[in-house]
Amino acid sequence: AARRDRADAATLTALRREVTLGVAVPLIANVDQLPKEAGLGAFLDGVTGPVVVSSAMPGFELGTERSVVRVRWPLPDVAIRQAMWTRAAGDPTGDLQGLAMRYRVGAGVIARAVVSARAQREHGPLDAADLAAGLRHNIAEDLGGLAQPVVVTQSWDDLVLSDDTRDHVTTLIGRIRHGHKVLKDWQYRSKMARGTGVPALFSGAPGTGKTMVAGLIARELDLELYQVDLSQIVSKWVGETEKQLAKVFDAAEQGHVLLLFDEADALFGQRSADVKSAVDRYANLEVNYLLQRVESFGGITILTTNLESGIDSALKRRLAAHIVFELPDEDEREILWQRLITTESAPLAANLDLLQLARTFPKMSGANIRNAALAAAFLAAAEHATTITQDHLMRAARTEYRSMGHVLSERSGRA
Ligand SMILES: Nc1ncnc2c1ncn2[C@@H]1O[C@H](COP(=O)(O)OP(=O)(O)O)[C@@H](O)[C@H]1O
Ligand SMILES: [Mg+2]
Structure with a gap:
């Protein structure tokens, strides 16, 4: 085969x-x-x-x-993996132990990675970074278009969250960061009934920063971030979802990967307690399989969903963390406006009233504010204005608000 x-x-x-x-x-x-x-x-x-x-x-x-x-x-342990790298790549330089620890791969994958690394480097001996790059090429290949690598450009400074949510995020990062020490070195793995995978669920309204935080966590922990498009897997491979998921996990298992199942309701939405149709039965099997793999997966999985009610209780029980993202309050919206309009070279007018924006448009999410801020800049550019003014921002916000399906009262609409 x-x-x-x-x-x-x-x-x-x-x-x-x-x-x-x-x-x-x-x-x-x-x-x-x-x-x-x-x-x-x-x-x-x-x-x-x-x-x-x-x-x-x-x-x-x-x-x-x-x-x-x-x-x-069994997968060869770290010491053996290190020896395999040394032999396959002809005594490479750099942090080979780190390489062996980070990537849970066997001899076959190592051999392929060495070939890829050689192809990338014209001359000179290979080092650990070359080998990691070679490995990543092959992981992407194995994922075969089922998951896309995501490049994270934002930073924690861009993020606006309530203290509560931020604390949860910090705890989750700690849990991932110290997983090896607590579970392996201190042997707490033996106390756990199931696997040690860290499945986390982020739920909340659209545009509240769930995907963004997944990216920031990957970046913080120096993990490759791969986004799995579940709706694609589910619709394109009806009845084959399990096989496709297996492929994703197998490939991800090898790498230093954070798997992001964005908008996972594509799968969980179908799950039903009383199994009626054959389609439902399929969906249930697949969700069970997904949960099982998420748990036995040696890496980190983050699932996001916009639906609170659609989350299955079996899933909830198995989560290492469930972080709820709220829409921003007025103070947070003001900060969001501030962060999202500011760049090093944006020509902002001096007398902007961001509190007015935060007050006039109460239901906006971070993503809505980002859209409006960008639209305001385009308005200013199109009008050849020398600065981005309050008027640009208000107009752009109103348009965004209308597209969200909200109608403003005369008073606030005119503001
Ligand atoms: N809490 C937030 N803090 C800062 N920016 C945000 C926040 N929420 C959303 N944004 C902005 O909106 C964009 C889209 O948000 P996203 O993370 O995709 O939301 P979600 O995944 O919850 O739908 C982000 O990349 C960011 O620019
Ligand atoms: Mg998202």
């Missing part, structure tokens, strides 16, 4: 013929990637003698009547 396109029923039939004719033990790699129609179970039943199969999914059901011996193939 390494050549996935060819791993079908015909391949298995041909393989059975060869096995029957000669003395050979077939090895079928990555059986979890085989299409159902390939008839793996029937193949296994039909072959006499031993067969070896490999799967990235520990509990994968082979569908055979034969007896099965399952061997768990």
Whole structure:
């Protein structure tokens, strides 16, 4: 199944013929990637003698009547991984132990990463940074368009949050940062019933900064951020979501990755307590699978949702953190206006009244204010104004407000 396109029923039939004719033990790699129609179970039943199969999914059901011996193939530990890097890359320089610790990969992935790293560096010996870059190329490749890398450009200074929410975010970061020490070194893992993955849920109205905070956390912890588009996975691979999710997690497992399932309601929205239709049953299976993988995933997962009610209780129980993002209050809106209109070179008028903006347009989220601030700048530019004035800001805010479906009273609308 390494050549996935060819791993079908015909391949298995041909393989059975060869096995029957000669003395050979077939090895079928990555059986979890085989299409159902390939008839793996029937193949296994039909072959006499031993067969070896490999799967990235520990509990994968082979569908055979034969007896099965399952061997768990553990990931090499940090010291072995370090030795593998040293050997594969010809004694590279730099922090190899750091590299081995950060990326949970085996020999095959290491070999591929070395080839990629060599291709990128014209001459001279490879160092740990080259190897990490080589590895990242391959992770992106394995994610196969199911998840997109996100470049984070904002900083904590740009963020406006209530103290409460900010405290929760800080706690979550601490939990991730010290996970290794507490769970491994201090062995608290043994006290945990389930996996040690850190699934966090961010919920709240659209535009309150959920995606932004996920990005900032990734940046703070020096993790690669990959955004998984669940709605795409769910609609494009109906009934195959589980397989696609497996792919995402397998690839992410290797890297120093924070997985962001943005607007996860695409999946959770479908979950229902009393399973009626076949579609529902699928959705339930997939959510269960997602939850299970999120937990056993060695990395960090953040799910975001705009719906509070749609969040399943089974999911809530399993969360390491649930952070609720509120719409900004008046003070926060004033600060948001301030932060979002200010740049090093924006020509702002001297007499701006941001409190007036915060008061006149009470229901705006951070994203709404960002839109309005940008629109005001475009208004000023289009009018060849020398400064961005209060009038530009008010007009832009009013337009944004209307697009949000709010109508202003005469008084505030004129302000
Ligand atoms: N709390 C906030 N503080 C600062 N900027 C914000 C905040 N919330 C939203 N923004 C601005 O709006 C943009 C979009 O917000 P986003 O994080 O996508 O919201 P959500 O994911 O909750 O829908 C952000 O990139 C940022 O520019
Ligand atoms: Mg978002």
